[in-house]
Amino acid sequence: MLDQFGRSIEYLRISVTDRCNFRCQYCMPVEGLPWLPKQEILRYEEITEIVRQLAPLGLRRLRLTGGEPTIRPDLVALVQQLKAIDGIEDIALSTNGVKLPQMARELAAAGLDRVNISADSLRPDRVKAIARRDLGFDLIAAAKAAQDAGITPIKINVVVMRGINDDEVVDFAALTRDYPWHVRFIELMPVGELRELTWDHVVPSAEILSRIATLGELRADAGPPRGNGPAVYHRFAGAPGSVGVITPMTHTYCSTCNRVRLTADGRLRTCLFGDHEVVLRDALRRGEPLRPLFEKALAEKPKEHELLQMRVGGLRALSQVGG
Template sequence: MLIDNHGRPINYLRLAVTDRCNLRCFYCMPHEGIDFLPKTHLLSFEEMLRLIGLLAEMGISKVRITGGEPFVRKELMAFLWKISEIEGIQKINLTTNGVLTAPYVPELKQLGISSINLSLDSLDRKRFFEMTRRDELPNVLKTFDAILENDIPLKINSVMMAGKNEEDIFGLVDLAKNHPVGIRFIEEMPFNGEGEKPEYFMSYKKIIETIKAKHTTLYKISDEANSTSYNYKIEGFEGTIGVIAAFSRTFCGTCNRLRITPTGDFKTCLYADSEMNLRDMLRAGLSNQEIKEKLQASILHRAKDGFEAEAGRKDAISESMTTIGG
């Protein structure tokens, strides 16, 4: 088992398979987009599989595939099947924006995907376009329906912003009324590709207060171990409501996650600088044991929380979330 320098067990890897995305969400990247990297700069699937195998030997049992948008990368399903064959990997999870995902949902069910997180910030087509700069809501809703039809555990991730989509909060909450889904509202973060502080910030406390003003039967339920969200139920609702204090960073004390970016940067915290570049190590011919020793050493110098990690950066935050992994 991997244990960091603060005594926290580490068993969860978030792996971004691409920096490319077919949406242009304004809180994630500038209007003109970002400069996507040449394919040769990205980890190959073979390199990713080697790293997952090494980390599985060290104690990682859960892998979440993120992007960018994972389904923008060709041959993703074949890659997921290969992950499922790695000894020690017990859960494969997926985060997607749903634009391209619907046709793959039956195969994801066959694969045994543990759960899917679907990004959805608005149910209003006009506001969805304003948020994402793309008119893709119908395709996202097709994915929503397909996931439910195939009985795959589903969570909706919504970045909630004052003056932008806060009027969508109740429509999104209502999705949990008759569907077994977890609706999770996320605080806006500064990973917008320009280094700007969250401009339309709504705290997790404000989000819950807003929901409770209408749904007075909202009550707290227990959170799973290592949960990033505070979770709630509304009487009579089939699903759950959650809030993720991504900017307030209240969940760091139980963080069990590591990150690998599409280019192989290894991060022990979302807010931290890259610890090292695993792509370069692989291509330089380092042995499996040498890479494992470097991973272990990095994990033993992990920041206590996101604030300490941010304070220790060489430069201010300027990345887009799509280059880190959502």
């Protein structure tokens, strides 16, 4: 499972729906998007079959994304099906956390290993403003529900936006001194139709680390014991959790990219911000083997993204590909 540049691809992000119960400023237009027709969306059995065909080629790690994956009915059943596939070692979930208090134990029992919770504020009024929905989200309750269910490690993803939530980075970092959670600050990625958020809203990772260092000395750290992503981690002395930064704008990490993405309608996208993709759904529904298509996709996977040039491959919103 090597691409044309010798990168080992063992990680698949699976978007199970394009829909979301939030309308986060950096992710989806407030009016939403034209939703995919139901017949175009992969059934759980089809997702499972795709993974079953790719696992013998070296696929080992999966992440379920959306939109918001927990709003698709019976997500637990998909986790169970994927967990039963030989070769799959790790299943993670990216979620806004709204439904975690109700779903965490069932997901853990089905085989979910890890969870990433998107949380861009600790203040209810700001959560409502950034998400442009008021669903009563409580980060602490969501993370504790996952922790109590035995899902670990727990990562908290914070998209930092200047003038919107950047004054909370110290408060988020402080959580890692009290809980065994891993807070990751992500540089804003202005894309598609969401360009009311611009370079002026980007807070570089160096500035973020400088601000949170006011809490105490930060030391380089390995971060959580399991993970697939490009975060660089630090830790306060004696802290049970860690602080990470993800830097798509100031320091690209394309040279170590280990992933591809499966969209909700069955397109294998080889770069989040590229325009290269291979349609798997149609071949799957015709009963054709997927290996030739997957090998073609890896042979054409681009060397790096073009986000800094604002060329994002027709991507209207991050919600379309699960971020």
